[in-house]
Amino acid sequence: GEDVEQSLFLSVREGDSSVINCTYTDSSSTYLYWYKQEPGAGLQLLTYIFSNMDMKQDQRLTVLLNKKDKHLSLRIADTQTGDSAIYFCAETPRWAGSYQLTFGKGTKLSVIP
Amino acid sequence: AAGVIQSPRHLIKEKRETATLKCYPIPRHDTVYWYQQGPGQDPQFLISFYEKMQSDKGSIPDRFSAQQFSDYHSELNMSSLELGDSALYFCASRIQGLAVNEQYFGPGTRLTVT
Numbered sequence: 001g002e003d004v005e006q007s008l009f010l011s012v013r014e015g016d017s018s019v020i021n022c023t024y025t026d027s028s029s030t031y032l033y034w035y036k037q038e039p040g041a042g043l044q045l046l047t048y049i050f051s052n053m054d055m056k057q058d059q060r061l062t063v064l065l066n067k068k069d070k071h072l073s074l075r076i077a078d079t080q081t082g083d084s085a086i087y088f089c090a091e092t093p094r095w096a097g098s099y100q101l102t103f104g105k106g107t108k109l110s111v112i113p
Numbered sequence: 114a115a116g117v118i119q120s121p122r123h124l125i126k127e128k129r130e131t132a133t134l135k136c137y138p139i140p141r142h143d144t145v146y147w148y149q150q151g152p153g154q155d156p157q158f159l160i161s162f163y164e165k166m167q168s169d170k171g172s173i174p175d176r177f178s179a180q181q182f183s184d185y186h187s188e189l190n191m192s193s194l195e196l197g198d199s200a201l202y203f204c205a206s207r208i209q210g211l212a213v214n215e216q217y218f219g220p221g222t223r224l225t226v227t
Contacts, residue, residue, distance in 0.1 A: 041220060097168065104155060106155055
């Protein structure tokens, strides 16, 4: 995760919106991804955005992409306790010969009932 | 829908022992990736295979080796285990050639080296 940065912790109240931010470095990444990891579990692909898009909405999830600033965000509307998890943004840098993912350090989202 | 299967889910080994982790990708997925996630860390790419051939290597120690078999399952072999090898090991699979790099992750194998 040395090239992808995220804030480590976020705490929100149930029902509020959560915004998780990510800064990536490789502007050639065609797609950018958000993964969710619940305690002791694997990584679940939540959503992704194509690099020529500014925004993508998928039910409670909204992804915003500012390609000029290499900034990606994930907004979760009406956050629920089941959303408590670690959220990783990920990219596939140009040097990734087999399209392996490079992850950020992850943001731990805690939802307060 | 079928998911990526990994076995075993938990493994405890002693220093200097060997371990073999197995991964069964989603049917018709031709590409397999191995990632290592240390405690509190992000997943780090180890190695990948496409159509049973190694396609790329990341930060995989020389003590580790891997292969993909004719039925597309993959095994990660780890020798001379060290305490620092304690981690979650994920396998992911995808279909090569799709525009979106959708990798589907298995539940992981938690390796503890004592």
